[in-house]
Amino acid sequence: MKLGIIGTNWITEQFIAAATATGQYTLAAVYSRHLETAQAFVAKVGSAAVFTDMAAFLASDLDVVYIASPNGLHASQTAAAVTAGKHVIVEKPMVTHPSQLAMIEAAKAAHPDVLVFEAARHLYDPNFAVVQDFAATHTLSGATLVYAKYSSRYDDYLAGKDPNIFAPRFGGGALMDLGVYLVYAAVAWFGVPTRAVYLPHVLASGVDGDGVARLSYPDFDVTLIAGKTFNSELASEIYTGRETLTFDSPGELNRVTLVGPQPRDLTQAKDANPMADEARVFAQAIQTGDQALAAKQWALAKQVHTVMGQLRAGTDIRFGNDPE
Ligand SMILES: NC(=O)c1ccc[n+]([C@@H]2O[C@H](COP(=O)([O-])OP(=O)(O)OC[C@H]3O[C@@H](n4cnc5c(N)ncnc54)[C@H](OP(=O)(O)O)[C@@H]3O)[C@@H](O)[C@H]2O)c1
Incomplete structure (x- = not known):
């Protein structure tokens, strides 16, 4: 498949490496x-046509577009690429407000053969399925999911610069950047919560540097801890009676261990490139026209972004492209 990319930072290089390693993508634009x-x-990455005009880029000879621009541009760029008849792999978060899903759905309705995938890479990690199986086969008492990493851009922010990821105009902050991995994990593993509340620490820029969310389910509650201004070494945990499943962040999933009367290491081996699994799954789906997988992942994305919207709705965090 001929691949076009939007965004020229390190994450795009990592995706191109993962994509080309599958043998299914050729960088074209x-x-x-x-x-x-x-x-x-x-x-740096090989050869490809270069464009500074978005319309010309989207009209060029491409099969699939990978979007890794600032968060606030994802929804409109996804809709534009779908309208141009290109399959889309868009970085998380696909939208910064749930109302933006309708714009993409309208474009999809006009181009039903086009597949859209949000690059929530952890969904395709073999260890994600290990945790999912555990959650599906045990009576749960609750969970704590943690993803907090000191951002390489936080030093710039503290120095008075205005990096996109700490800017409300581009839908930055801890919930949008790392919290979305936790919400994805919670919704995939436990379902849609009956109530979702977020207590952020809001920085002077107006976005959350870190925060704690509580998701309520009929029989248990789940705590989410996300942060971009410190590194957390806390384990993530799922509680079930005398046994606890522990793992590092749901966004990394390097080690999964069962702690209890019969402790076990459940970790599955995986590719060194964290985007390898998603690149392979998306290629297979696009080439075989796997509408069922695309519809399943779209339905999950809608649930996730609805919860993301509920979490932010109870806070003072407002983004530049929020509806009036
Ligand atoms: N899956 C993962 O593991 C992972 C990891 C990191 C990031 N991400 C996601 O990837 C996306 C990009 O993150 P990033 O840290 O690379 O973002 P970024 O550096 O702020 O921007 C990404 C690209 O967008 C373009 N850009 C920058 N500022 C812009 C502006 N004001 N208007 C329009 N375009 C602009 C730049 O490309 P040009 O200068 O070439 O136009 C830049 O290379 C985010 O959505 C993030 O969530 C995912």
Whole structure:
């Protein structure tokens, strides 16, 4: 498949490495706001056509577009790519407000053959299925899911610069950046919560540096801890009677261990590139026209972003492209 990319940061390089390693994608086009940036990027990753005009990029000979721009641009760029008849792999979060899902759905309705996947890479990690199986086969008493990493951009923020990921105009902050991995995990493993509340620590820029969410289910509650201003070494845990399943962050899933009367290491081996599994699954789905998988993942994404909207609705965090 001919791959076009939007965004020229390290994450795009990592995706291209994962994608080309599958043997199913060939980098064909790079969009950047600046010609020099596009050319410098192409020089690093191989050869490809370069574009600074989005319409020309989307009209070019591409099968699939990978979008890794600032969060606030994802929904409109996804809708534009679908409207141009291209399959889309869009970085998380696909939307920064649940109302933006309708714009993408309208574009999808006009192009029913096009598949759209949100690149929630942990869903395709073999250890995600290990935890999912455990949750599905045990009576749960609750869970704590943690993803908090000191952002490489936080130093810039503290120095008075205005990095996109700490900016409300682009839908930045801990919930949108890392919390979305936790909400995805909670909804996939436990279902849609009956109530979702978020207590953020809001930075002067207006986005959350960190925060704690509580998701309520009929028989248990789940605590989510997300942060971009510190590193957490806390384990994530799922509680069930005398046994506890422990793992690092749901966004990393390097080790899964059962603690209890019969402790066991349940970790599955995985690829060194954390985007390898999703790149392979998306290629297979697009090439076989797997509408069933796309519909299943779209339904999950809708549930996740509805919960994300509920979490943010109870806070003072407002983004530049929120509806009036
Ligand atoms: N899956 C993962 O593991 C993972 C890891 C990291 C990031 N991500 C996701 O990837 C996305 C990009 O993250 P990032 O940290 O790379 O973001 P970023 O550096 O702020 O921006 C990404 C790209 O967007 C373009 N851009 C920057 N500022 C822009 C602006 N003001 N207007 C329009 N375009 C702009 C730039 O490309 P040009 O200069 O070439 O136009 C840049 O390379 C985010 O949604 C993030 O959540 C995912």
